[in-house]
Amino acid sequence: ADIQPGDKIYAVNMNKCLVMYQIGKKPMKDGMNILGAHIDSPRIDVKQNPLYEDSNIAYLDTHYYGGVKKYQWVAIPLALHGVVVKKDGTTVEVNVGDNEDDPVFFISDLLIHLAGEQMDKKASKVIEGEAMDLIIGNIPVKDKDKDAVTAGVLKILKDTYDFEEEDFLSAELEIVPAGKAREAGLDRSMILAYGQDDRVCAYTSARAVLEVGGTITDRTACCILVDKEEIGSVGATGMQSRFFENMTAELMELMGEYSELNLRRCLTNSAMLSSDVSAGYDPAYASCFEKKNSAFLGNGMVFNKFTGSRGKSGSNDANAEYVAHIRDIMDSSDVVFQTAELGKVDVGGGGTIAYIMALYGMNVIDCGVAVLNMHAPWEATSKADVYETMRGYVAFLEKASF
Ligand code: MN
Numbered sequence: 452a453d454i455q456p457g458d459k460i461y462a463v464n465m466n467k468c469l470v471m472y473q474i475g476k477k478p479m480k481d482g483m484n485i486l487g488a489h490i491d492s493p494r495i496d497v498k499q500n501p502l503y504e505d506s507n508i509a510y511l512d513t514h515y516y517g518g519v520k521k522y523q524w525v526a527i528p529l530a531l532h533g534v535v536v537k538k539d540g541t542t543v544e545v546n547v548g549d550n551e552d553d554p555v556f557f558i559s560d561l562l563i564h565l566a567g568e569q570m571d572k573k574a575s576k577v578i579e580g581e582a583m584d585l586i587i588g589n590i591p592v593k594d595k596d597k598d599a600v601t602a603g604v605l606k607i608l609k610d611t612y613d614f615e616e617e618d619f620l621s622a623e624l625e626i627v628p629a630g631k632a633r634e635a636g637l638d639r640s641m642i643l644a645y646g647q648d649d650r651v652c653a654y655t656s657a658r659a660v661l662e663v664g665g666t667i668t669d670r671t672a673c674c675i676l677v678d679k680e681e682i683g684s685v686g687a688t689g690m691q692s693r694f695f696e697n698m699t700a701e702l703m704e705l706m707g708e709y710s711e712l713n714l715r716r717c718l719t720n721s722a723m724l725s726s727d728v729s730a731g732y733d734p735a736y737a738s739c740f741e742k743k744n745s746a747f748l749g750n751g752m753v754f755n756k757f758t759g760s761r762g763k764s765g766s767n768d769a770n771a772e773y774v775a776h777i778r779d780i781m782d783s784s785d786v787v788f789q790t791a792e793l794g795k796v797d798v799g800g801g802g803t804i805a806y807i808m809a810l811y812g813m814n815v816i817d818c819g820v821a822v823l824n825m826h827a828p829w830e831a832t833s834k835a836d837v838y839e840t841m842r843g844y845v846a847f848l849e850k851a852s853f
C-alpha cells in the first residue's frame with residue numbers, strides 16, 4: 452500500500468477498542484508518540500439469565516462492573532445500553548433511558564422509616580451486590596396467573612426489538628446513570644457527567660490526534676482507546692491484549708518496514724502518555740490527601756510520576772529523564788500543569804494501563820484530568836483542566852522525541 456506521512460489509519464477491535472495512527476515523517480522503528488486511554492467505565496451489567504418477577508415487579512438481575520460504592524447506584528434514574536446478538540448473528544442495539552421521552556429504570560432502596568438496621572451496617576454492606584436488581588416493569592398481562600408482569604415485558608421486547616428471553620444469553624447490556632452531561636456551578640466552571648473516568652481523557656486524546664492533522668509530525672502520532680481497564684485490563688479488548696502490537700505490526704508491513712526487530716525497536720523507542728483521570732483534592736475529605744502532592748480542580752493537566760498503592764506497589768514509575776522532557780514540552784507550549792499522587796501514602800491508591808505499555812520498554816507517564824467523585828454515578832471535572840489537557844496532548848504529539 453502507498454502510505455505517506457500525514458495519512459490517517461485506524462483499526463477497530465471487536466467493536467470495543469480502537470487504535471488510530473497519523474503517519475509521521477520518520478521511520479516507524481524510531482518510535483511513535485502514543486496517547487492511551489480507556490473507554491470503559493464503572494457500571495452495572497445485566498446477567499445472562501436476568502429476568503424474574505416478584506410481587507408484581509419485573510426485574511433484571513445484575514452483576515456490577517468495576518469499583519463502585521454500591522449504595523450510590525440505588526434510587527436514581529438509570530438507562531440501559533448495549534447489544535443483544537441473536538443466534539443468526541444479527542445484532543440488536545438497545546438504548547433506553549437517555550432520550551427526554553424514554554422511560555428510565557431504577558434499583559430500589561429501603562425507605563428510611565424502616566432502615567434502622569440497614570443504617571448501622573458498614574457502607575460496603577448497606578447494599579449487597581446480589582440485591583442490585585433493576586426494576587423494569589409492573590403491569591401484568593391479562594389471564595395469566597404466573598409471571599404475568601415478565602410476560603408483558605417480554606412482549607414489549609419482542610415487539611420493539613424482536614428478541615426472545617433466551618437471547619439474553621448472548622447479550623451485553625449495561626446499566627448506567629440516565630441523563631446528559633451538565634454544566635455545574637453558577638459560573639458553569641465544571642462538568643458533571645457519568646463516565647468521565649476515562650472518557651474525559653479518551654475524548655481529548657482522540658481530538659488531539661485529529662488536531663495534529665493540520666501538521667505532519669516527525670514521529671507517527673498514535674491514539675489507543677481500550678476496554679476493560681476498570682476490571683484489570685483483561686481479555687482480548689483490554690490493554691493486555693496483543694491487539695495494539697499486532698496492528699502496529701500490520702501497519703509496518705503495509706509501509707514496507709516490518710521485521711520482528713523493527714517492530715521491537717518501534718515499541719521500545721516510543722513515548723507514551725497514559726491518559727487517565729486523577730483524584731481531585733476534596734476539601735470535604737482533606738484527611739485522605741497530602742496537599743503538596745494533590746491535584747486541584749482548575750490547576751490544569753495532572754501528571755502522576757507514579758501510581759500504585761502502599762509503597763508504590765503495582766505502579767508505573769516514570770523515569771526522571773522522561774519527566775524532564777515532558778516538563779520541557781509543556782512549559783515551551785504554555786500548557787498549565789500540576790503534579791500529584793493519588794491520595795495520602797497508605798490511604799489507598801490505584802493503577803492504569805501505563806504499566807502494561809511500559810512492558811515494551813517504552814517511556815510512559817500517567818497524566819490526565821483531576822476528578823471529584825471518581826467512580827460515582829456523576830463525576831465532576833473543571834472545564835479549564837479538560838482544555839489544558841487537550842492542549843498538553845497536542846503538544847506531546849507534536850514535540851515529544853524521547
Ligand atoms: Mn481510569
Ligand code: MN
Nearest residue numbers: 493648681826
Ligand atoms: Mn477508574
